[in-house]
Amino acid sequence: MTITRTATIISVLCASMGLRSASAADITGTVTYKGTPPAEKEIDKSAGEGCTTHGAKGTTHHYFVGANGEFGNVTIYLEGQAGKNLSTGASAPPVVLDQKDCEYTPVILAVQTGQKLKVKNSDPTTHNVHVQPAEGSGNKGANPIQPANSPDLSLSFDKPEMFVKVACDVHNWMFAWVSVFDHPYFAVSAKDGTFKISNVPAGKYTIVAEHRKAGKATQQIEVKDGGPNKVEFVMPAEAAKSKT
């Protein structure tokens, strides 16, 4: 009886303090691209002063696909979590976007609402960071100039939005896309196609893998304390394929 009451008091205390109960687990998985991705377009950086330290030739970076189909730069998230006031962005460490050799690194990012996006300029040249949210998204656009050797910029977003475009108007081949979530349950797949979403409360979820060009793949998952909670996505999803 005493034990039950103590446990109840602890769980009430945890809930009132906004702490997660012990029944939270990680979702891990992989994303694989099946088939041959469309060829990237070549870009010529020779017109950009300070852009050619490592050569003038580059390519677009739409598809990060490894030799065995490992699909990087895919954004994975739990559906149905928006609007629940779950963002921990204000206390989360910043996400870093670098500008190097007049290209963005990385080109696909994800942040929480209120989380800082730190923009660095590692180039000996000036960039502008043109943030272009969709109209009506509730996010504000920005277009700060960042000369060489200037301090990092700090940006943030108020509302959830997929793939907010960031571009440099000085170098018209520079693009990055930032997805914004108002909860912490998302990830971007690494170069080897793996991802991890941490501290997900036990329960049933719809999990989505989304890529700007390869579309969306969706799966159901029941997250259990102690796991393993693994998901394997294969893209492009049939629905996305039939559209093209």
Ligand SMILES: [Cu+2]
């Ligand atoms: Cu630039």
